[in-house]
Amino acid sequence: MRDAERGLIAHIRDNSASLAAACTACGECYRACPMVPRTPALTTSAPEAVMAGIRDILRDDAGTADAIAFAGACVRSGECTPACPEKLDAAFLMRLASLRVRGTLGDPPRVKTPHDPRWSARVKAFARLTMSEEERTEWL
C-alpha cells in the first residue's frame, strides 16, 4: 500500500473514531441540517437515533437505514457545526460518515455516489474551447 493511501485511510479512521467517541448523539446537528426537510426518507426520523447510527458508521458498524440516508444526504451545508453543543467539527464528522457510506475504505457502498466517468475528458474538452494552447500548457 502506498504511503498516501495508507495515510488517508489512517486519517479517516482516526478522526472517525475520535469524533464518534466525542459525539453524544444529542441530535442538534440533525435538527439544524437544511437537507433533512428536503430528504423524504428522513422526515419522520428521531434525531438522536439517527445520530447514534452515524456514530455506529464511524465505528465501522453497519449503521441504521436512517443514518445511512442522513450520511448520504449530506451536501456540506455546515450548519451542523455551530449547532453542536459539544463544539465538535460536526461538518467534518458528517463528511467522514458520508465518505464511509460511499465505500471509500473499500467496503461495499451503501449509498450511490454521483460520478462522471468522463469527468477528466470533459474538463479537458472545455479547456480546449476556453483556453489558448499556451494557457493549457502552463495552467493544466
Added chain:
Amino acid sequence: MAVTPDSSVTFWYGCNMTRHGEIVRLVTHILEAVGVTAAPAGGPGYCCGSTQEANARISAGMAARTVEKFNQAGRDTVVTWCPSCHMNMDDLMAPVTEAAFETQHITQLLAARAERLRPLLTHEVPARILLHAHHGFHGRVPVNTDVPMLLGMIPGLTVRDHPLRVPGHMCSAIAPRPGVLAQAHRDTLAAMEEVGADTLVTVFHSCHREAVALERSRPIRVVNWIHLLAEAMGFAHTDEYKLWRNAEDPRAAVGTDRITNSGDAAFEQLVEPELRRAPTI
C-alpha cells in the same frame, strides 16, 4: 501604472473551472493589479481527489500528487477558488501529505487587499445585486460577507440583502438531489423580486453554470462576482459559457472553427449535451 508585485502565489482554480477560462484570466489580472503575481494551476492534473472520493486508494494518490506539485512549485501560498478543493486541502490532503505552503481562498486574499482594490474600481456598474449564497463554506471562509463587501466598493452598484441561503457548499452538491436545485432557483428568483434585485451574483463556478440559464425569458442578469470586479476595473471579457448555454443553437454559438480545433467528437459527446441541457425551471 504598473504595479510592483510583492507576492507570488499559485492560483489553484480547480478542475471544472475550465468551462470559464475568462474567470481564470480575470483573476490573474485582478491579483496582478493589487500586487500579487498568480500562476494558475488546475484541471485533472491538480485534482483534490473529490472526484474519486468513494475510493480512498485513488483519491489519496491524486491528492498527494497535487500537494507534491504545489510543494515543487515553491510558492508559499496556494490561493484557492473551489470550495471543495479548499476544504479537501484542509481536511484530507495537507493532514496526509505535508504541504510546504499555506492555503488561502481568493475572497480572503482580495478582502485583505480591499484598500488596494478600491481605487481601481473606477467604472460604474449600475446593478442591484443579490448574492447567490450557500450555507456551506461560509463557516470556513466568510464568502457571504467578503464578496458583498468587495462588490459594495463598485461605483453604481448596490448590494441587496436577503436571508436566503441555499443548502450545500455549492450547487454541484445539490444538483443530483431530486428537486433541490430547482427549488433553490425558485427561492432565489423570489428573493430577487422581494428585494428589487436585477442581477444575481454567483460566487462559485458550479452555481454559475446552473444559474446562467435563469436569464432565459427573464429580465435579470446572472454574473459571477469576478465579472463584476473586472467590469469595474475596465477589463474587457465575455462570459462565453453563458452565451453558449443560452444560445438557441450552442453549436453555432461556439462556431465551427473552434469546434473543429477542439475536436468535433469531444464537443458532441462531452460539451454539447451540457450546453443543451434544459434549465432547472
